[in-house]
Each structure stands twice: as structure tokens, then as C-alpha cells.
Amino acid sequence: MRVNSIRIEGLNNTRPSVVERIVKPILESQNLGDILVESQEACRRLARFGVFEDLGVVLDTSRDGFGRPTDEGVDVVLNVKEGSRLWARTGADVGNYEGNMKARLKILNAFGAGEILEANASYGIETDAITQNKDREALFQTGTAFQVAVYKQLRNNQIHSSHNEDIKGASARYKISSPRLGTHTLSYDAAWRQISGVAEGASWSVRKDAGHSFKSAVAHSFTLDRRDDSMLPTRGFLFKTSEEFAGLGGDVQHVKGEGEGQFVLPLGSGFSLSTSFRGGLLLPFNCASTRINDRFFLGGPLTIRGFRQSGVGPQDKEDAIGGDAYWAAGVSLLTPLPYLVDKPMKGHFFINGGSLAPIDPGTCSLLS
Amino acid sequence: MTTPPPTPYQRFLKAFPLKTFPPTFVPPDHPPAPEKTPILYVFPRRKQHVTSLDVECVKYQALLAFSNYHHVTRECHQSDVSPSGHLPFLVDSEGKVLAGREIVEEVLAKMGSLESKLSDVDLADLKAFSAMTDSKLKFALLYALWYDDRNYFELIVPVYEPLYPWPLNLIIPRLQRSKNLAWMLSRKAVLRRDEILEDARTTLSALSSRLGGQSYFFGSKASSLDAIVFAYLHIILSVLASPAIDNELRDIVLKHDNLVAYARRIFNTYFASSPGF
Numbered sequence: 059m060r061v062n063s064i065r066i067e068g069l070n071n072t073r074p075s076v077v078e079r080i081v082k083p084i085l086e087s088q089n090l091g092d093i094l095v096e097s098q099e100a101c102r103r104l105a106r107f108g109v110f111e112d113l114g115v116v117l118d119t120s121r122d123g124f125g126r127p128t129d130e131g132v133d134v135v136l137n138v139k140e141g142s143r144l145w146a147r148t149g150a151d152v153g154n155y156e157g158n159m160k161a162r163l164k165i166l167n168a169f170g171a172g173e174i175l176e177a178n179a180s181y182g183i184e185t186d187a188i189t190q191n192k193d194r195e196a197l198f199q200t201g202t203a204f205q206v207a208v209y210k211q212l213r214n215n216q217i218h219s220s221h222n223e224d225i226k227g228a229s230a231r232y233k234i235s236s237p238r239l240g241t242h243t244l245s246y247d248a249a250w251r252q253i254s255g256v257a258e259g260a261s262w263s264v265r266k267d268a269g270h271s272f273k274s275a276v277a278h279s280f281t282l283d284r285r286d287d288s289m290l291p292t293r294g295f296l297f298k299t300s301e302e303f304a305g306l307g308g309d310v311q312h313v314k315g316e317g318e319g320q321f322v323l324p325l326g327s328g329f330s331l332s333t334s335f336r337g338g339l340l341l342p343f344n345c346a347s348t349r350i351n352d353r354f355f356l357g358g359p360l361t362i363r364g365f366r367q368s369g370v371g372p373q374d375k376e377d378a379i380g381g382d383a384y385w386a387a388g389v390s391l392l393t394p395l396p397y398l399v400d401k402p403m404k405g406h407f408f409i410n411g412g413s414l415a416p417i418d419p420g421t422c423s424l425l426s
Numbered sequence: 427m428t429t430p431p432p433t434p435y436q437r438f439l440k441a442f443p444l445k446t447f448p449p450t451f452v453p454p455d456h457p458p459a460p461e462k463t464p465i466l467y468v469f470p471r472r473k474q475h476v477t478s479l480d481v482e483c484v485k486y487q488a489l490l491a492f493s494n495y496h497h498v499t500r501e502c503h504q505s506d507v508s509p510s511g512h513l514p515f516l517v518d519s520e521g522k523v524l525a526g527r528e529i530v531e532e533v534l535a536k537m538g539s540l541e542s543k544l545s546d547v548d549l550a551d552l553k554a555f556s557a558m559t560d561s562k563l564k565f566a567l568l569y570a571l572w573y574d575d576r577n578y579f580e581l582i583v584p585v586y587e588p589l590y591p592w593p594l595n596l597i598i599p600r601l602q603r604s605k606n607l608a609w610m611l612s613r614k615a616v617l618r619r620d621e622i623l624e625d626a627r628t629t630l631s632a633l634s635s636r637l638g639g640q641s642y643f644f645g646s647k648a649s650s651l652d653a654i655v656f657a658y659l660h661i662i663l664s665v666l667a668s669p670a671i672d673n674e675l676r677d678i679v680l681k682h683d684n685l686v687a688y689a690r691r692i693f694n695t696y697f698a699s700s701p702g703f
Binding site for chain 2: 250252253254256258261262263265266268269270271272307308309371372373374375379381413414415416
């Protein structure tokens with residue numbers, strides 16, 4: 059059995075050449091099994107484009123020029139339905155020590171090859187050091203998960219660290235993901251950071267880091283998520299690492315690494331036990347001291363419960379000034395709640411702890 | 427009176443005492459103990475200079491030196507560190523960070539006024555001359571350093587270049603330049619070189635005749651006017667000394683022998699021998 063032809067129905071905005079390249083392997087199939095596997099693979103790759111709402115494969119008997127069925131061969135018909143190209147959203151969200159106003163405009167499949175043109179604008183008070191890549195402007199993204207972004211971001215850290223940070227930058231990232239091997243992201247980021255608006259009563263530790271700095275860094279991150287649900291997992295594990303090397307030009311020179319692991323064990327009848335661990339290390343080159351905008355912060359509902367946001371670790375007066383090394387670990391027992399068994403709500407018992415400390419430049423010279 | 431027995435809730439809480447660990451980091455004192463010498467942060471100097479390259483910074487360096495205010499001087503090029511956004515700033519012995527007017531108040535409170543012995547007439551003169559110097563000479567100096575292309579690339583760009591990494595060392599002086607030009611244009615609709623230099627010429631000859639043969643503007647003791655005038659004269663004489671640039675402002679100063687000698691004497695008395703940085 060062989061494939062006589064491939065028909066693609068429902069292409070309006072997508073360039074046929076792009077789709078052809080993906081479906082071509084189907085033509086080389088020699089038997090029905092191959093045809094099915096290759097068509098499925100083609101569908102999967104097309105779905106990854108993110109521009110089709112619906113994808114279906116039909117195998118049709120192949121007919122010759124007079125409409126008579128031929129003995130050998132099938133026609134593969136790919137029915138695709140393209141989604142709407144324009145997508146817009148405005149909104150405001152409040153939560154977790156931050157409030158944000160947002161506007162987003164997306165043009166899907168802008169040039170017919172699965173590109174996504176996206177513009178984001180957001181304004182808000184952001185105090186959480188972890189969610190730093192949230193508002194990027196003018197994102198350009200292609201189907202192969204290559205992103206180029208230029209962004210401008212103003213972060214307000216007045217509540218915990220008495221300063222604002224203004225970041226203007228450009229970044230490029232390449233993302234490879236496979237369900238078996240996890241997601242790898244390789245990125246380059248060049249950012250002009252300015253710490254300004256230092257509050258009148260700010261501590262010297264914050265004040266001395268004010269001003270301009272330029273970071274040029276390559277980073278790699280790896281995520282392997284085998285949990286059944288990322289919000290309320292009941293089984294599986296998560297493994298995450300990231301490394302950053304800053305110092306390709308610019309005046310920020312360090313290596314920074316972070317790792318995180320979570321294991322969730324189902325105990326039966328809706329109970330599950332979750333353990334998590336995370337740690338991070340920031341090492342400057344030449345024993346320079348680190349800046350407040352590069353250091354780690356710990357504490358708050360997302361890291362160590364029971365402490366205020368950024369409430370763990372080095373402090374000067376009222377300011378959290380961050381640290382160069384940290385660990386945090388926790389054990390949680392998630393239980394079903396009576397009458398709410400089928401709702402996404404759980405009882406939660408936890409023990410958590412951790413520490414965040416600076417690395418004395420004196421010990422740094424011993425290391426190098 | 428007996429204390430009531432603990433409630434079950436209090437007993438329950440007692441079973442979980444709160445333990446506070448020592449802090450992982452104790453911030454060092456700033457200024458460093460035990461001397462706690464106040465620190466004046468000024469814009470960096472050039473290699474062969476003791477004083478800062480920025481006229482505002484030299485002004486405060488001179489004021490503190492005249493007042494005999496005990497302090498050390500450090501360099502800082504990030505103006506965001508200063509509470510006012512402008513250099514210089516002073517960290518006093520209690521660790522308070524002061525800028526502009528607050529520095530003058532701190533010096534007044536600790537060392538007393540430089541002008542306590544002056545008559546009312548002299549005080550009025552001091553105010554008038556200070557205002558004139560600060561407006562006319564500031565304009566002329568800003569114009570000479572930042573407006574003129576040749577001077578900007580010869581004098582300003584090399585100063586900023588080592589302070590910031592590439593590409594910020596290209597961007598930041600340009601931003602500063604457009605800020606200074608905007609400031610000048612907010613005061614004069616048209617920037618005419620002759621007019622600006624003429625203003626400077628008038629101011630300098632007025633200062634020269636007021637000074638006459640005295641050591642300082644008001645007799646034998648330095649005043650805040652001396653700090654201001656010295657700052658401008660010193661910057662004009664030292665920074666604009668290169669032959670490859672437009673240094674007409676410097677030539678105007680050089681015509682007044684008493685002002686040149688005055689600036690040289692103050693520099694030798696207060697700065698040349700001091701360890702400075």
C-alpha cells in the first residue's frame with residue numbers, strides 16, 4: 059500500500075509551502091501502519107503551530123482519472139480549521155502582593171508560517187522577585203519556539219526594598235521541548251537596569267546599589283514536569299534547574315544557578331503527600347560584591363509560608379536586601395475536604411523552612 | 427492578685443515556642459565604625475586632579491574645607507545614589523544621607539556659619555554675587571562643556587567612558603547632554619555664544635573688582651561665596667586647559683590676574699596638600 063496524494067483542506071492564511079514540508083514524510087510510507095503513524099506525527103507537528111483549531115485525517119480510496127478506484131494506494135486528506143487570527147485581551151489582576159493592569163494583542167499566523175506577533179503592555183506594582191519575565195513588549199515568536207523580545211519593565215520594590223528598578227532590554231530564546239526529555243530553554247538577555255527612586259529612609263545597603271548597570275547573560279533552563287496538575291498536583295514529580303552566566307560585556311559578572319524539585323505521592327482516597335526542595339547560588343567573578351537586583355529573595359506564600367514576602371534573609375533596617383545562597387524545603391499533606399471532594403479545593407497541612415545568606419567576599423577569594 | 431490559670435489555647439501555644447534564629451547578616455556600619463567620619467561623595471576626578479570634575483561637587487568640597495568640617499571624600503558616579511538625584515551627597519556620622527541644602531544645614535549646625543561676622547551690607551552683597559555667579563557662570567560653563575561639539579567629545583566623553591560599561595557609556599553622556607541642553611533652552615530661547623560669553627565676562631569683571639587685593643571676598647575669612655566662585659574658577663581653569671578645544675571662557679578668566687591668583691591660593695591652601703581621596 060502506498061500514498062497517492064495528500065490533500066489539505068481548509069488552508070486560508072497559512073502558506074501551503076509550510077504545511078507541505080511537514081506532511082511530506084507521509085508520502086514515503088509503505089504500509090498502512092506507517093501512513094497512520096506519519097499522519098499522526100504530521101498532525102502533532104501542525105498542532106504545535108498553534109494556529110489550527112481543529113485537525114483531522116481522513117484516508118480515502120484513491121481513484122484514477124476516470125473515477126475508478128485503484129487497487130493500491132490511498133489519498134490522505136488533512137482537514138484543518140484555522141483559528142481566529144486576532145486575539146486581544148485587557149484586564150486587571152490583583153493577588154499575591156501585586157496588582158497589575160494589562161493589555162494584550164496577538165496576531166496569530168501573521169505571515170502564514172505560524173508566527174505569533176504579540177504586544178503586551180502592563181502597568182503595575184510588582185513586588186514578587188520570581189515573576190520577573192511577565193511583561194515583555196513586542197514579542198516575536200515563530201512556530202519553532204524561537205522568541206525575540208524587546209522589553210521595558212518598571213518594577214516597584216518599594217514595599218520590601220525601598221527602590222524601583224527600570225529595565226530595558228532585548229532577549230532571544232530558543233526552546234526545545236519533548237514530553238519525555240522535558241523542556242530546555244537557551245536564552246540570551248541584554249538588559250540595561252537602573253535602580254532609582256531610592257526611598258528617603260532606605261538603608262545604605264540598598265542605596266549603594268542605585269544607578270545604572272548593564273547585564274549581558276546567557277542562560278539555560280531545564281524543566282521536567284511529570285505532575286498530573288501544576289496547580290494542585292496529586293501525583294508525579296517536577297524537576298527544574300536554571301543556570302545563568304553573566305559577563306559577556308557589561309558590568310555584571312556572575313554565575314547563578316538554581317534548582318528545584320517536587321515529588322508528590324498519592325496516599326489514596328484523595329490524600330497526597332508533597333515534598334519540595336529548592337536551592338540557589340550566586341557567585342560573582344573577581345570577588346566583586348553582588349547587586350541587589352541580582353540577588354535571591356526568599357519568604358512569602360510562594361516560597362516559605364509564614365514569613366512576609368521577602369522576609370527571610372539579610373536585612374538592613376527595614377529593607378530586604380537579598381542573599382547569594384539559599385535553600386528552602388517543605389513537606390505538605392493535601393487532604394480532601396468534606397462536601398468539596400470534587401472541587402479544586404484541598405485541605406493543606408505543611409511544614410516548611412529555609413535560609414538565605416550572603417556570601418562574604420572574603421570567603422569568595424578562598425574559592426578562587 | 428493571682429494571675430489567672432492559662433487557658434487551654436495559651437497552653438496549646440506554649441507547646442510550640444517561637445524560636446528566633448540570629449540574623450544571617452549584620453549590615454556593617456556606614457560610615458564605618460568606630461570613627462564614623464562623615465563621607466562626602468563626589469563625581470570622580472581626573473587622574474591628576476584632587477577635586478571632582480563637577481562644579482557642584484567642588485563647591486561643596488570647598489564649603490566643607492572652609493568650614494573645617496571633618497570628613498573624607500569618596501568618588502561616586504551614580505547620581506541615583508543621592509537622595510536628590512544629583513551629586514554630591516554627604517553621609518553624616520549618624521548614617522543619614524544628605525544632599526544639597528541639607529549639607530549646608532548640617533555644616534551650619536556642626537561648625538557654625540562662615541558668615542556670622544559679616545555686616546548686613548556684606549550679607550546682601552554675598553547673596554547678590556552668589557546668585558549672579560551661580561546663574562551666569564553656570565550657564566557659560568555648561569555651554570562650554572556640553573553644547574560645543576568639540577569640547578563635548580574632548581572633555582565630557584572621555585570622562586564618562588570608563589565609568590560605565592559599553593553601551594551605557596555611549597548612552598548616558600548623551601542623555602545628560604540633552605538634559606543640559608534642555609535646561610539651557612528653558613532659560614534662553616536662543617543659545618548665542620557671544621551673548622553667553624559676554625554675560626560671563628561682565629560677571630567675572632564684577633567679581634574681580636569686588637575681590638580687589640583681598641585674600642577672600644569678605645576680608646581674611648572664606649565665605650560661602652568663596653566656595654562658589656572658587657568652584658567655577660577652578661573648573662574653568664583646570665578642565666578647559668586643553669589647547670585643542672574652545673577655551674575662550676578660560677581666556678576670559680585668565681585676563682583677571684587677581685582671580686587666577688585667588689583660585690590658585692585657595693587650591694594650594696585647602697586641596698593641594700590634603701590627602702583628598
